[in-house]
Amino acid sequence: MPYPIYRPRRLRESPLLRRMVRETTLGVDDLIYPVFAVHGRGVREPIAPMPGVFRFSIDELVKEIKDAAGMGIPAILLFGVPASKDPRGSEAYADDGIVQQAVRAVKERIPDLLVITDVCLCQYTSHGHCGVVEEGRIKNDPSVDLLARVALSQVEAGADMVAPSDMMDGRVGAIREALDEAGYQETPIMAYSAKYASSFYGPFREAAESAPQFGDRRSYQLDPANALEALREVGLDVDEGADIVMVKPALPYLDVIARVKQEFGLPLAAYSVSGEYAMIRAAGRLGWLDEERVVMESLTAIRRAGADLIITYLAKEAARLLERQRFGTGL
Ligand code: PBG
Secondary structure (H helix, E strand, C coil), rough: CCCCCCCCCHCCCCCCHHHHHHHCCCHHHEEEEEEEEEEECEEECCCCCCCCCCCEEEEHHHHHHHHHHHHCCCCCEEECCCCCCCCHHHHHHCCCCHHHHHHHHHHHHHHCCEEEEEEECCEEECEEEEEECECCEEHHHHHHHHHHHHHHHHHHHHCCEEECCCCCCHHHHHHHHHHCCCCCCCCCCEEEEEECHHHHHHHHHHHHHCCCCCCCCCCEEECCCCCCCHHHHHHHHHHCCCCCEEEEECCCHHHHHHHHHHHHCCCEEEEEEEEEEHHHHHHHCCCCCCHCCCCCHHHHHHHHCCCCCEEECCCCHHHHHHHHHHCCCCC
């Protein structure tokens, strides 16, 4: 008897066969590109721990986003760095806040691109927390009221979708209600449902100047040791009207992505965060990893785990590599 009858290597032998039996695809349509807007003109400020990522003034941001849209990237996730901070993060819901101004400019100049806005207070508050602080504690319900105001002001400025990242209880329902009451029943919510209290956010906090000035975020973000709790959080957001749910970070939480996809089957986004980006870029720069291959492998792994959409600072690089792959000249 020849051994074995089933030889898995038969289907791995030729590149064409490998392409045909491949289970997971990665496409430019799956990518969301996160960007940072700052006040001023002609600003293109590098972020030290995130080489290749910049803080752009609105004029420069429009150029950057045009470039991304030209590569086929369908959506951006917009963050703002305000001119000044106060305890209640008032620029977050100001009509002339940095995000509101940026949304108007981008929608006017690049109408075909989907603009998603991050709904949070931490960049805007003097204490750096994602909610209102009273007696040294982060208060849930007063924060939710402000977050609903933030979301509404962003949608009034023209945002196509809002993405609450604060992790306060009940915020998705409150935002849904505020949008509906104002006549924005059609505007979807992408909820950062399972957002972990992760040290992988370090570089982002430098980019957005959003590090907490006292304590940490463990009283509102998820404990990295918990997965069942993540499922409960997703369930709540779905009940409150979330259209897309999110797991964040991505690579260290692939198991959570897989379980959320299996259990809920809803459109699922994964946020491959600043620390994941920093690790890949740093090792690539040192020549310790083949950066291009690691980029494609990582993004494919996040899709394989079950994410439909990937929020990644590597969006433009991935779009370039996918284009090259399409013409069969690389990877
Ligand atoms: C704001 C927010 C954070 C990130 C996205 N929105 C930081 C945080 O919660 O401290 C992290 C994104 C990244 O690391 O790329 N709440």
